[in-house]
Amino acid sequence: MEEVVIQADKLTKKFGDFTATDAITFQVRKGEIFGFLGANGAGKTTAMRMLCGLSVPTSGEAKVAGFDIYKETESIKKNIGYMSQKFSLYEDLTVVENIRFFGGIYGLNNEQIKNKTEELIERLGLTSVRKELVVDLPLGWKQKLSFSIAIIHQPKIVFLDEPTGGVDPLTRRQFWELIYEAAHNGITVFVTTHYMDEAEYCDRLSIMVDGKIKALDTPKNLKMQFEAESMDEVFYKLARQATRAE
Amino acid sequence: MKAVIAENISKQYDGKPAVEKVSFEVNEGEIFGLIGPDGAGKTSIFRILTTLLLPDGGSAQVHHWDVVKDWRAIRNAVGYMPGKFSLYQDLTVEENLHFFATVFNTTIQENYHLIEDIYVQLEPFKNRRAGKLSGGMKQKLALCCALIHKPKVLFLDEPTTGVDPVSRREFWEMLKKLKQQNISIVVSTPYMDEASMCDRIALIQSGSILSIDTPQDLVKNYGNQLFRVKANDRYRLLEVLKSVPSTKSYAFGEYAHVSVEKDHQMDASEIAQHLQQNGLTEVEVGEAEVTIEDCFINLLH
Numbered sequence: 001m002e003e004v005v006i007q008a009d010k011l012t013k014k015f016g017d018f019t020a021t022d023a024i025t026f027q028v029r030k031g032e033i034f035g036f037l038g039a040n041g042a043g044k045t046t047a048m049r050m051l052c053g054l055s056v057p058t059s060g061e062a063k064v065a066g067f068d069i070y071k072e073t074e075s076i077k078k079n080i081g082y083m084s085q086k087f088s089l090y091e092d093l094t095v096v097e098n099i100r101f102f103g104g105i106y107g108l109n110n111e112q113i114k115n116k117t118e119e120l121i122e123r124l125g126l127t128s129v130r131k132e133l134v135v136d137l138p139l140g141w142k143q144k145l146s147f148s149i150a151i152i153h154q155p156k157i158v159f160l161d162e163p164t165g166g167v168d169p170l171t172r173r174q175f176w177e178l179i180y181e182a183a184h185n186g187i188t189v190f191v192t193t194h195y196m197d198e199a200e201y202c203d204r205l206s207i208m209v210d211g212k213i214k215a216l217d218t219p220k221n222l223k224m225q226f227e228a229e230s231m232d233e234v235f236y237k238l239a240r241q242a243t244r245a246e
Numbered sequence: 247m248k249a250v251i252a253e254n255i256s257k258q259y260d261g262k263p264a265v266e267k268v269s270f271e272v273n274e275g276e277i278f279g280l281i282g283p284d285g286a287g288k289t290s291i292f293r294i295l296t297t298l299l300l301p302d303g304g305s306a307q308v309h310h311w312d313v314v315k316d317w318r319a320i321r322n323a324v325g326y327m328p329g330k331f332s333l334y335q336d337l338t339v340e341e342n343l344h345f346f347a348t349v350f351n352t353t354i355q356e357n358y359h360l361i362e363d364i365y366v367q368l369e370p371f372k373n374r375r376a377g378k379l380s381g382g383m384k385q386k387l388a389l390c391c392a393l394i395h396k397p398k399v400l401f402l403d404e405p406t407t408g409v410d411p412v413s414r415r416e417f418w419e420m421l422k423k424l425k426q427q428n429i430s431i432v433v434s435t436p437y438m439d440e441a442s443m444c445d446r447i448a449l450i451q452s453g454s455i456l457s458i459d460t461p462q463d464l465v466k467n468y469g470n471q472l473f474r475v476k477a478n479d480r481y482r483l484l485e486v487l488k489s490v491p492s493t494k495s496y497a498f499g500e501y502a503h504v505s506v507e508k509d510h511q512m513d514a515s516e517i518a519q520h521l522q523q524n525g526l527t528e529v530e531v532g533e534a535e536v537t538i539e540d541c542f543i544n545l546l547h
Contacts, residue, residue, distance in 0.1 A: 039410040040381055139284045165408060166436050168283035168451060169539050170546045173496045180481040194410055195437075197539075200499035201480075219500055230499070232411060232439070239412045 003030040005156055005188045006051065011060035013046050020046040022211035023060060028204075030156075033179065033189045035199050038208030039239045044192050045161070047208070051190075052159055053077050065156040078107070081150035081187075084161035088146035091135035095126055098134055099149060106153035120148050140171035147178055151187055158182065160191040164198070176201055196232040207235060209242050247310055249274050249399045249430030250295060254304035257290045264290045266453040267304065272399075272432055272446075277425055279444035280434040281542070287453040288434040289329060292403045295432070296326045309398050322350065325392035329403040331384050335377030339368055339387055342376050343394060350395030360427060361390045364420055382413045389420065393429075400424065402433040406440065418443045438539040449542050456545040465536045470544065471506040473514060474498065474534035477526040486524040490517060494547055503534055505544060 006028035013021040021043040028034045038044045049055040051064050053073030062069045065079040089098050096117060103113035121130050124144050134142060143163060151158050160179075164172045176198070183189050183203075191202065199205055199219060206216040215222055215238060219231055228234045250272035257265040265287040272278040280288045293299035295308055297317035306313045311320045333342045343365075347354050358365075364386050371379065376387060385405060392400060402421075406414040418440065421431055433444070441447045442461045449456040449464075457464060475495075477483040483502055487495035492510040495502055506512045514531040521529045534540075 039412050162408075166284035168286075168436075168546060169438060169543050170496070171283070173543075176497055177484060180484065184481045194408070196411060196439075197499045201497060235411050236415065239410065242412075 004028070005030050005066075006034075006062070006064050006190065008047075008051070008062040009060055011047065011050060011062050012058050013043075013050060013055065014058045019211050021050070021057075024206075024208070024211075024213045026206055026213060026216055028157075028188055028190060030188055031183055031186050032204065033183050033191065033202045035202030035205040036190060036192045036208070037199055037205055037235060038192075039242055041244070042208040042239075042242070043211040044208055048159060048161060048190075048192070052080060052082060078153075079156050081153070081155040081158035082161075083146050083150040083158070083163055085143075085163060085165050086161075089134045089142060089149065092133060094133055095121070095130050095137070095145065098145070099152070102149045103152055108153060116152055120145075120152070124148060140167045140174070143167065143171075143175055144178060147175065147182075151182055155187065157188040157190060160189065162192055162194065164193065164195065172198075196230065196235055199231040199235070205231075207238050209238055210244050214238050214241075247274055248272060248307070249276070250278070250306070250308050250432060252291070252295070252304070252306040255291070255294055255301045255306050256303040257287075257294065257299065258302055263453050265294070265301075268450075268453070268455055269304075270448050270455065270458055272430055274430055275425065275428050276445040277421060277431045277433065277443070279441055279447040280432065280450055281436075281438065281441045281447050281538075282434075282450035283436055285452075286450045288450060289403055292326070292328075292401050292432070292434065296324055296401055297321055298326075322395075323398045325395070325397035325400045327388045327392045327400075327402045327405055329407065331388060333376045333384070333388055333391060336375055338373050338375055339379070340372040342387060343390055346391040347394045352395050354394065357394055357396045360393050360396060360424070363423060365390055382409060385409065385413075385417065389417075393424070397429065399430045399432065402431065404434050404436065406435060406437065414440065438537070438542060441538045447538070449545060451546060457541070461538055464538060464541050468536040468541055468544065470508060471510075471512060472534045472536055472540060473504040473506075473512075473517060473531055474501040475504055475517060475521070476501050476528070476530040477521055478528040479526065482524075483521070483526060486521055486526060489524075490520055494543075496543060498534070498539075501534070503540060505540065 004027050009025050010023040012023050036044055050057050050069060053069060053076040064076045067075040099117045099120060100113055103116055121127055164175050179189055204218050206213045222234050226234045226237050248271050253269050254267045255265060256267055282288055294301045295306055297313050297320050308320045309323055343354055368386055406417055446460050448458045487502055492507045493504050495504045518529050518531045
């Protein structure tokens with residue numbers, strides 16, 4: 001039996017009369033790339049915020065990296081990494097300063113930070129820009145650096161919220177190679193995306209509609225189940241059933 | 247008459263080139279796509295064509311008017327939807343639309359037929375402030391405001407970025423209907439799958455155009471052999487594929503694509519053998535159907 005790193009059971013969040021996330025139940029296994037899909041407003045962000053320990057559920061249970069999302073949110077935060085397109089790096093710090101800053105935040109000691117810095121810079125090919133401000137880097141480089149920093153403390157799980165918007169197809173794939181590598185090394189990847197080809201890269205996918213998980217399986221099985229040629233078709237068949245506006 | 251003619255337009259910011267000698271033409275009544283990633287120069291080109299930015303070099307005409315000399319005429323005749331939401335957040339839906347109609351000396355009633363399909367979806371929210379709308383609704387309102395003066399050419403800068411696949415599809419349906427009203431459309435997008443919805447596309451990267459063609463011909467002229475490959479372990483598969491000589495490989499949906507360099511020939515069985523020798527199982531190799539994304543990747547290599 002493979003280790004379960006995320007266990008959600010009827011997880012629910014209400015804002016007044018509005019049920020943003022409606023009793024979702026699912027498991028994610030160690031080292032899995034788990035795609036978390038849904039139209040804008042389906043409730044993905046709310047669910048993700050609860051799993052990261054940033055928002056208290058209205059009802060339901062969940063454990064992330066073995067910790068309870070009501071009582072052990074601080075332990076959760078130490079054992080996960082998080083990256084989103086909106087917030088990731090400090091643009092007015094240099095590449096090296098960002099690595100050192102986040103390494104410190106995640107509790108690495110000076111020697112670990114030094115080693116990690118050299119390792120990351122070499123692996124990502126950032127030697128020539130190590131002392132440049134992050135604001136001046138091409139978007140694709142920023143995304144790769146941001147991801148590498150999100151896993152600098154070897155978390156059990158990394159949450160990626162639409163990580164790859166706006167880059168060219170080649171850069172997007174280089175980014176996914178980093179994701180595969182992390183998963184290969186045992187880090188569980190929980191990712192949201194609007195690119196349906198990226199959905200195909202996931203081991204398993206859930207698709208949310210109106211706050212509920214309407215489908216959950218491997219991309220291959222989902223395509224069979226919905227008699228669809230592509231994940232785009234699957235998504236379209238499910239998401240157009242949505243009744244609530246964003 | 248051409249809807250747009252751009253000849254060698256260039257633009258620099260602080261000595262850094264953003265647009266480098268870009269030339270293209272847009273025919274009347276067509277949907278022309280500028281396809282490329284962030285930083286490719288798409289927005290600068292839009293701003294030059296809508297007279298909001300002066301080019302450093304080259305010339306351009308929109309509907310036979312010069313973008314430098316005839317800016318007044320152009321501004322009256324084009325609709326522009328910038329990438330960033332730029333309507334008045336503290337005016338309601340209806341007030342925004344009324345405002346834009348008035349600025350262009352027209353009324354909502356006069357051109358209502360153009361926006362009717364879109365506006366009916368907004369009507370339930372017509373008294374809501376624009377700033378309080380959802381992303382998809384803002385996008386629809388912005389399109390209505392760009393259309394209300396019946397422009398000859400419509401410029402849409404990344405109208406679907408960050409929008410989910412269902413809303414994106416609906417948006418493209420709307421564009422097809424506008425095309426039938428003989429409005430020429432120039433649209434940019436970072437989504438390769440949207441390129442096939444355009445009549446012609448320019449692939450753009452780092453300020454230069456890599457290729458201009460119809461989506462069909464672009465795919466037809468791909469030229470290289472292209473295989474799709476699958477195996478038990480995707481991470482190892484991509485690693486092992488890197489060592490197949492004279493090829494470039496990359497993840498593609500549930501498969502990996504292997505593009506064989508020009509002037510080389512390869513057999514599916516050669517690839518399969520190589521993978522099996524490296525310990526991969528459940529190996530599946532077949533010919534792949536070329537997509538625009540493959541063309542773009544090929545041009546980037």
